Amino acid sequence: MHSAISTSGLAKRFRRMDALRDLTLEVPEGSVFALVGTNGAGKTTTIKTVMNILKPTSGHATVLGTDSRQLGPRQFERIGYVSENQEMPDWMTVGYFLDYLKPFYPAWDDARADELVKQFQLPRDRRLRHLSRGMRIKAALASSLAYHPRLLVLDEPFGGLDPLVRDEVIEGLIDSAGETTIFISSHDLAEIESFATHIGYIAEGQLQFAEEMASLSARFREVEVTLAQPEALPAPWPDHWLRPEASPAVVRFVESRFEGTGTQDKIRNLFGEVKEITAYPMALRAIFVTLAKSGARV
Amino acid sequence: MKQAIHIFKKDLRYLWREIFIVLLLAFMFSYSAKLSRIELNGPVGFVFLLASCWMIARLIQAEMLVGDNQFWITRPYSWSSLFGARIAFIFTFVQIPILLMQLAILIGASFPLWSNVPGLLWTQLLFWICMSFPLAALASATSGLVPLVLTILVVPVAGLAVELYFPFVGLELGTALGPLEWIKDTVAYFGAAVIAGVDLYFQYRKRATIFSRVFLGGATALVWAAYICLPWSIAFGVQSRLGREGDDLSSLRLRLAEHLPQFEGHRIYSPNLTRVPLRLSVDGLPSGDDVRGDAIDLQILFFGGRVAALKRVGLDKVTIQGNNFDVIVEPNRPLLPVEYDAPVRIRGSIYLTVFGNTRRRSIPMDKKPVNVIDSLQCFLAGLPAKQYLCRAPFRWPAGIVSAAFSENNVRPLGRVVSYSPFPASLSLNPVEVRAPFGTPSLGTDVTISIKEPLAHIRRDFEFTGIQIANSDAR
Numbered sequence: 001m002h003s004a005i006s007t008s009g010l011a012k013r014f015r016r017m018d019a020l021r022d023l024t025l026e027v028p029e030g031s032v033f034a035l036v037g038t039n040g041a042g043k044t045t046t047i048k049t050v051m052n053i054l055k056p057t058s059g060h061a062t063v064l065g066t067d068s069r070q071l072g073p074r075q076f077e078r079i080g081y082v083s084e085n086q087e088m089p090d091w092m093t094v095g096y097f098l099d100y101l102k103p104f105y106p107a108w109d110d111a112r113a114d115e116l117v118k119q120f121q122l123p124r125d126r127r128l129r130h131l132s133r134g135m136r137i138k139a140a141l142a143s144s145l146a147y148h149p150r151l152l153v154l155d156e157p158f159g160g161l162d163p164l165v166r167d168e169v170i171e172g173l174i175d176s177a178g179e180t181t182i183f184i185s186s187h188d189l190a191e192i193e194s195f196a197t198h199i200g201y202i203a204e205g206q207l208q209f210a211e212e213m214a215s216l217s218a219r220f221r222e223v224e225v226t227l228a229q230p231e232a233l234p235a236p237w238p239d240h241w242l243r244p245e246a247s248p249a250v251v252r253f254v255e256s257r258f259e260g261t262g263t264q265d266k267i268r269n270l271f272g273e274v275k276e277i278t279a280y281p282m283a284l285r286a287i288f289v290t291l292a293k294s295g296a297r298v
Numbered sequence: 299m300k301q302a303i304h305i306f307k308k309d310l311r312y313l314w315r316e317i318f319i320v321l322l323l324a325f326m327f328s329y330s331a332k333l334s335r336i337e338l339n340g341p342v343g344f345v346f347l348l349a350s351c352w353m354i355a356r357l358i359q360a361e362m363l364v365g366d367n368q369f370w371i372t373r374p375y376s377w378s379s380l381f382g383a384r385i386a387f388i389f390t391f392v393q394i395p396i397l398l399m400q401l402a403i404l405i406g407a408s409f410p411l412w413s414n415v416p417g418l419l420w421t422q423l424l425f426w427i428c429m430s431f432p433l434a435a436l437a438s439a440t441s442g443l444v445p446l447v448l449t450i451l452v453v454p455v456a457g458l459a460v461e462l463y464f465p466f467v468g469l470e471l472g473t474a475l476g477p478l479e480w481i482k483d484t485v486a487y488f489g490a491a492v493i494a495g496v497d498l499y500f501q502y503r504k505r506a507t508i509f510s511r512v513f514l515g516g517a518t519a520l521v522w523a524a525y526i527c528l529p530w531s532i533a534f535g536v537q538s539r540l541g542r543e544g545d546d547l548s549s550l551r552l553r554l555a556e557h558l559p560q561f562e563g564h565r566i567y568s569p570n571l572t573r574v575p576l577r578l579s580v581d582g583l584p585s586g587d588d589v590r591g592d593a594i595d596l597q598i599l600f601f602g603g604r605v606a607a608l609k610r611v612g613l614d615k616v617t618i619q620g621n622n623f624d625v626i627v628e629p630n631r632p633l634l635p636v637e638y639d640a641p642v643r644i645r646g647s648i649y650l651t652v653f654g655n656t657r658r659r660s661i662p663m664d665k666k667p668v669n670v671i672d673s674l675q676c677f678l679a680g681l682p683a684k685q686y687l688c689r690a691p692f693r694w695p696a697g698i699v700s701a702a703f704s705e706n707n708v709r710p711l712g713r714v715v716s717y718s719p720f721p722a723s724l725s726l727n728p729v730e731v732r733a734p735f736g737t738p739s740l741g742t743d744v745t746i747s748i749k750e751p752l753a754h755i756r757r758d759f760e761f762t763g764i765q766i767a768n769s770d771a772r
Contacts, residue, residue: 053366073374081372087362088369091312103304104374140369 004029004151004181005050009059012205021044021205023059027198029150032173032182034196036189036284038292042205043185044083047155050183051081064151077105080144080180082137083155090129094122094139098146105147113146119170119175134165141169144177152176154184158191166191173197193284201291208291213284220287221258221279225251228273238266242294254290255279255281301376305361305383312360316353317391323349323393327726328402343726350392351433355446356708357387358437363501365441372504381502381696388430400728405712407729409673409691416721417692417728424724427487431494438501439510453518476592476612477651477696480718481533482525487724489521530611534593534649537754549582552648555622556760573626574598574606574766578648578759580621587654588698588749591615591623596646598627600637606630613648623648638766645760651717653698653749660745670746674699686744689731692722695748701734702745709734 005027012020020042027033035043041233048054050061052071061068066075092100094117102108117124120138128136137157144152152173158166166188173182174195186192192199193213200210223241231247237244244253251271255263264277282290310317323346330342361370370380397418404414440446475482497514498508504743555577576596580589580726591613598606606629616622661668663686667675676688686701688711696718699711712732716723 048366051372053371073376076372076374079372083367085367086369087365087367089312089360096311100304100308101373104301 002029003027003062004031005033005061005063007046007050007059007184010046010049010056010061011058012042012049012054013057018205020049020056023202023205023207025200025207025210027181027183028176029181031179031197032184032195033198033200034192034193034213035183035185035200035202036187036288037185037202038186041202043202044155045205046202047083047185048151048184051079051153053136077107077147078150080147080149080152081155082140082144082152082157084137084157084159085155086140086142088128088136091127093125093127094131095124097128097139098124098143101143101146107147109146109148112148113142116142116172118146119172133293134161134169138165138169138172141172145172145180147214147219148176149180151181151183154186156185156187158186158188170195170262187286189288190283201288203292203295216284217281218286219258220282220290221255221268222264222282222286223253223255223258223263224276224278224280225267225271225274225276226276227251227271228275231271233271238270242290249275254282254294270285301379301673302382302386305375305380306386309360309383309387312489313353313356313387313391316349316356318683320346320349320353320391321358321395324399328399328406331399331403331406331727331729335345335519346519347429347726350395351429354388354392354430354433355437355443357384358434359440359442359446362441363438363505364507377502381498384434388434392430393425394427396726397422402619403728404691405691407675407691408667408669409675409729413673414691414728418722420720420722421692421724421728424487424722426496427491428724431498432490435494435497435501435510435514436500439507453522457522474611475530475533476713477717478533478537478592478611479532480716480720480723481536482528483724484720485523485528486521489517489524493517493521501764507597530593530609531595531647534754534756537592538649538716538718538756540754549584550652550755550757551581552757552759553579553581554644554759555579573628575624575626576644577616578623578625580623580650583621583652584654586656587652587752589615589621590651590653590698592649592651592754594623594625594646594648596625596627596644596648598629599645600629600633601640601642602637604629606635633766641763641765643760644764645758645763647756647758649754649756651754652752654751654752656747657750658745658747660743663742663744671748674746674748676701676744676746685733687731687733688746689729692725692728693718694730694732696751698749699732700747703734704725705739711735717754 003026005025007023007025010020010023010025011018022044023042025046035046036044045054049056050063050068052063052068055069061073064075066076071079089097089100098113098117102110102113113151116122120135120142122135122139125130126140128139131139141154141157154173157169161169173184176182177195184192184196195219196213198211199213199216201208227249233244233246240256242254242256244251246252257263259278263279267277268274323342327342327346361375362368371734400418400421401411404411404418436449437446440449493514496517497510500512500513522590578594583589591609592614594608596608600606606627608625608627610625613625616624621702658672659670661670661676665678667677669675670688672690674688674690674695676686679685679687686703688699688701693716694712696716700708701711702708711734722728
């Protein structure tokens with residue numbers, strides 16, 4: 001599978017601060033790739049560097065086969081970009097905004113634009129400045145999906161949106177997924193989980209991991225071990241068993257490399273006699289919190 | 299091209315209010331010019347320029363080049379189309395209105411059009427490089443209208459600070475070059491064009507805001523320094539090269555008056571007063587020609603090695619006694635008796651312009667403007683008509699213009715404005731109006747004469763053995 005976005009050793013430094021360090025990432029074509037991380041982790045810097053809004057300090061990125069530093073009008077005809085902080089031409093009405101952008105895109109699809117306007121319930125005659133935050137995001141999204149982009153890059157599109165609008169935006173994205181590769185950064189893990197196919201976790205400017213959503217869900221388990229008799233946590237403690245908690249006869253931790261019976265064997269080897277081992281699947285949010293709090297690289 | 303037109307149409311829609319105001323002011327300015335034959339530089343022209351600048355700033359910042367959150371930077375905008383659309387807009391709604399305004403004023407004043415085409419085109423160029431381009435460059439490097447206005451205010455504030463803290467610069471700044479001011483202006487215009495051009499290119503092509511700001515600030519400071527510090531000797535050198543001295547001026551001689559002139563109430567030697575008046579006479583001028591003293595650079599070398607210097611632009615001519623120019627040299631401390639009594643050496647250079655090839659035309663005094671010579675028009679103005687005025691398109695003639703109301707009542711019409719070879723100066727008003735000095739008694743006819751500048755010359759001189767004590771002041 002080809003990569004829609006590929007970065008290698010990408011770094012960005014702002015004066016004395018390393019915003020991005022040695023970021024190597026592949027976003028497969030056709031995927032919905034979610035880049036998650038805490039505030040200030042480097043998500044927006046990654047996206048802006050990839051989109052040629054910021055110049056990388058070192059390393060390089062290619063977007064749809066073009067060096068990110070060479071991205072120009074021809075490439076942007078196939079790329080959509082929506083950001084929560086994007087400054088829009090507020091004086092334009094929604095309808096004029098779409099009409100204005102149309103000639104820029106050879107693949108602009110009027111029917112698709114109309115469909116998106118209806119789907120997002122956008123008032124065509126209202127100025128962008130008079131739209132709510134959610135409406136603005138939807139207008140930006142409609143203007144970016146109407147030309148069937150090969151790549152859609154979204155920087156925190158759900159920030160501050162109410163659940164209803166969030167669902168509408170996600171529906172719009174799901175409709176386009178497949179023909180369009182979606183690269184999205186977000187805090188909204190519950191929403192991301194519902195449609196992302198791939199996930200990357202970034203912390204302090206470094207990519208901690210990037211993999212398929214299914215693989216991530218499969219390898220993270222919240223494990224509860226009921227011991228035959230109370231005992232302290234054994235040492236040495238495996239570094240991929242995160243956030244251990246012990247009560248007299250129960251030990252809980254997050255296994256970041258769950259392998260079914262393999263993991264059970266490891267537990268038995270370490271603890272000796274155990275009464276019960278239970279492994280619970282984890283939601284993305286729980287995985288994210290575990291990783292953020294443990295500071296582990298897995 | 300297609301994209302540029304598309305962006306242009308969008309800007310038209312975005313800035314329709316500003317366009318309306320600018321066009322209305324342009325119409326008002328032209329109309330006020332039609333009503334008033336005398337003074338066209340009213341507030342309307344100023345407001346028009348202000349409104350135009352505001353529109354240019356809003357236009358450039360409609361697609362802001364500073365920052366990384368603008369919607370358009372990740373859209374398929376071609377920089378050349380965006381830049382082209384901007385240029386087309388400014389051309390259509392700022393430059394063309396200026397052209398039409400000036401055209402309307404010239405037509406209204408019955409000036410011949412064909413001969414004024416160079417003036418119209420030159421004014422267009424000047425407004426591009428002195429207003430539209432620099433403002434567009436500043437707007438492209440600032441992140442909003444407030445920072446833009448503050449940046450514009452930095453220039454006069456910096457100038458004031460320099461004047462206050464570096465008075466020597468202030469003195470240079472105050473040294474106007476008179477008719478040669480155009481040379482300094484040309485340096486500024488050329489600098490503004492280059493700075494704005496480079497800045498706009500980099501901002502539109504690369505969005506290199508930091509480079510753009512550093513370049514704008516640095517290059518502007520350099521050009522400003524070149525403007526205020528331009529040695530006037532260089533300017534006069536340039537002017538002398540432009541106006542070559544003809545063979546018939548080889549007989550022109552310079553001499554120091556035998557008796558130094560007396561200046562009423564001033565004694566040359568006294569314990570508290572140090573003033574040395576000198577009179578330079580120009581002889582050998584062809585009959586009918588006139589001479590103007592543009593500048594002098596002079597040194598008096600006293601006994602004992604002390605030097606007193608004078609640099610002055612614009613020399614007063616003592617018209618009663620031929621072509622004499624009086625100057626006063628002020629040593630930095632009172633003369634010692636030995637310096638006063640011993641002979642001194644005076645050396646230096648004088649820059650002169652010779653005028654000749656007089657053309658005259660007698661015309662009736664009329665309220666209706668009468669074409670005289672070289673597009674010059676003269677007429678009676680005021681209610682009741684009691685003032686005689688002359689006007690010229692774009693630039694007052696570079697020669698000496700005078701009006702003879704009777705044989706003994708010849709009045710010059712202002713000083714020579716500029717020796718510039720260019721057809722116009724930077725002004726919205728394409729008509730320059732002048733009145734004769736004094737209050738002439740008005741008859742029925744007047745003879746207007748123009749003496750053309752024939753040559754700009756420099757004469758170096760050295761006079762030795764001059765006795766300051768010979769002065770009539772003793």
